[in-house]
Amino acid sequence: MQYVQDSFDAGSVVAAWLTPGTLGQFEPVLRRLLAGKQLFVKQPDGTYRPRGSELGLPRYFDFADLQAPALRDSA
Numbered sequence: 001m002q003y004v005q006d007s008f009d010a011g012s013v014v015a016a017w018l019t020p021g022t023l024g025q026f027e028p029v030l031r032r033l034l035a036g037k038q039l040f041v042k043q044p045d046g047t048y049r050p051r052g053s054e055l056g057l058p059r060y061f062d063f064a065d066l067q068a069p070a071l072r073d074s075a
Helices: 028-034
Strands: 013-018 038-042 048-050 066-072
Antiparallel strands (some): 013 038, 038 048
């Protein structure tokens, strides 16, 4: 497994998948909504939230929860 360091700035838009372990912590309905490649926005506190998310998630995600993160131009 290759370790990738979080070097993104707050406000960066990152394309990634949630790791299987993180995804498995959610109920089946949320799992289906959060599965697949998504855009995440890095928050000032260092966590990531799904872009445009109105799901009312109980928490945002740590960098370690993201699989294959890559910087994405904000659109």
